[in-house]
Amino acid sequence: MSHILTLSDRTVIQTLLKVGYSQKQIAEEVGVVPSTINYELKRCPKGYYDADQAQENCEKKLTHRGRKTLLTENLREFVRGIILEQRWSFEVIAHILQMPFKTLYNWLDKGWLDIKREVLPDHGVRYRKSHDGRGQYTRGAKFINQRPDEANLRQEIGHFEVDTILSGKTRGEVLATFTDRKSRLMIxxxxxxxxxxxxxxxxxxxxxxLRGLIKSITSDHGKEFAGFKEIEACGIAHYFAHPYAPHERGTNERLNREIRLHIPKNQPIESVTDEELTMISKYLNWRPRKCLGWKTPLQVFFGDLSEKFD
Structure with a gap:
């Protein structure tokens, strides 16, 4: 099972290096393979390992995981040149490049264009990106790399993938969906x-x-999961999938698409009755699945927990 180094781990590495520990000895103390320590030391190019600098380097690289950008060096220079020399707006550039202008603003906000908002013709006042804090609260959280084999290999009941289903872009009620990885039971x-x-x-x-059987949950980086520390304080491990990696929660994502067959995106959740939700749950959980040896999710879930729910 892989191990992602935390700031605490990096502080230990820095301390042990100062007292003369070898890379192999440090690896044994931290609980990783020696190659991990060798790679970790390269995060500080000046030859002096600093825990804070290494942590900053790690977090910067983590932001580049997942979905790949279309921005190339040539495209970056083209956009910068048009902005600085011709004073074209992002809307005009996006039209020429046949791409959403919002993408250009996203690149700008991430610092990938090497220009500041103030150099835009309108100083960017037409588009102010609203930040919901997504990803800001995950400092110190556990990621899916740290999830135990019992969850990864679907060996036991109680490891859930969690997500929400919204009514389009309007505010109002939402549905929280919980999918047990082993049984595929959807709640x-x-x-x-x-x-x-x-x-x-x-x-x-x-x-x-469920009488305390939830062992872990895996979610995306939605702001609704900002309370992960409170959840973990109650004995439930919380793992975050990587950004733009829905396949890491594939079971829940697939069943959510089945729910959308009954509740289209433009239908307010408030208009869905409790009876309709019950029927949707029956449709999902009473159907035999090939991956379960033609058992139903209900059979597998409560079959494994027959003693607990007698």
């Missing part, structure tokens, strides 16, 4: 909104209903 809960307090409450209440 649907109605939430008053897409906020962390509502999601945290739903997870803890579901765990109580």
């Amino acid at each position: 649907i809960r109605r939430l008053p909104g897409r906020d962390s307090k509502a999601m945290t409450k739903a997870i803890l209440e579901l765990n109580e209903e």
Whole structure:
């Protein structure tokens, strides 16, 4: 099982280097293979290892995971030249390049264009990107790389993938969907909104209903999961998938698409009755699955937990 170094690990590495430990000895103390330490030391090019500098380097590289950008060096120079020399707006450049102008603003906000908003013709006042804090709260969180084999290999009940289903872009009620990785059982809960307090409450209440069997949850970086520390304080491990990697929560994503067959994106969640949600749950959980040896998710889930729910 892989191990992602934390700031605490890097502080230990820095301390042990100062007292003369070898890379092999440090690897044994931290609990990683020696090649990990060798790679880690290269994060500080000046030859002096600094834990804070290494952590900053790691976080910067993590932001480049997942979906690949279309921005090339030639395209970067073209956009910069047009902005600085011709004073064209992003809307005009996007039209010429046949791409969404929002993409150009995203590149600008990430610092990939090497220009500042103030050099734009309108100083960027027409487009102010709203930040919802996505990803800001995951400092110190556990990522999917650290998830145990029992969850990765679907060896036991209680490891859930979690997500939300929205009513398009409007505010209002949302659906929280919980999918057990081993049995593929789907549990649907109605939430008053897409906020962390509502999601945290739903997870803890579901765990109580299931008599404390939830061992872990895996989610994306949505702001509704900002309460992961409170969840972990109650004994439930919380793992975050990498950005733009829905395949890492593939079971939940696929079943969410099946729910969308019954609840289209433009349909408000408030208009869906509890009876309809019950019927959707039956449709998902009472159907035999080939991957389960033609058993239903209900059979596998409660079959493994027959003693707990007698």
